[in-house]
Amino acid sequence: MITQKAKYALRALSALAQAEAGDPMMISDIATQQKIPKKFLEQILLDLKHQGIVISRRGKQGGYLLRKPAEEITFGEILRIIDGPIAPLPCLSITAYRRCEDCDGEQTCEIRHVFARVADATRKVLFSTTIADAAALP
């Protein structure tokens, strides 16, 4: 299961993708429209800003904007930022590889190569789907 936070992040980005281009959208508008707790959403958007996904304008008439075209923001990259590694095992993570301490070597691990296939299949979907795809829907 992905976290609630990741769900919120993806839906918020989808809302931004649907907004007028160049016209910032306020946290409270996104929160209302997408039924996301406002203070929680603040944190999420701040994260996404720090990771270069969105930009913000402060003060009156402020709000958030996508930093790049929605077509270039994948589900995979957002999930990595919010929920961490995509891989089902630490020893299969591309961005946060960690050896399994209780495991006697990756070549002989009985389960590693199975989950390698899971990871591949998952990545194939997540990195080929963008926020634009999500926003396009009905």
Next chain:
Amino acid sequence: MITQKAKYALRALSALAQAEAGDPMMISDIATQQKIPKKFLEQILLDLKHQGIVISRRGKQGGYLLRKPAEEITFGEILRIIDGPIAPLPCLSITAYRRCEDCDGEQTCEIRHVFARVADATRKVLFSTTIADAAALP
């Protein structure tokens, strides 16, 4: 990420699959061989017993056995028992469906159909791979 518990469960079952057919394997032997904390493994095997995956014999010469051929035990069914639903969203779970409260309808949800594809891809791997595949390796 799957839990440590699920990793232990799959490796324990793989050990059972490699044991002499009909010859029960003791918890402590599995624990030593697979580097699993013994008391933790007890719980895991008990779960698997209650779910009909393994059978046990008590007393001297006791131990655990697979209840059905390793070829018929899939990774998917074990993960469901230990970690819960395979699906990345509650509203996509086959065994534990739950509506998303903050979501305005599953037809219009921007992210649901993306994760539906993730779930399909994941299930395809997890339910076509068995403990026998894991045990067969090197």
Next chain:
DNA sequence: TTTAATGTCTATAGAAATAGTAGAGTTACA
């Protein structure tokens, strides 16, 4: 029939993750 070895079951506990909430601070437009 006793004893030792084995699984069974319930309870407990510390650490980490999850899902928020609170509030003081900063910026910029009108």
Next chain:
DNA sequence: TGTAACTCTACTATTTCTATAGACATTAAA
């Protein structure tokens, strides 16, 4: 200069994860 917006840090309640502890039940073998 006022106020509407974002920024940042800290805090908290709940749940999940990863075990550990210990009393109990059963069985095989001496």
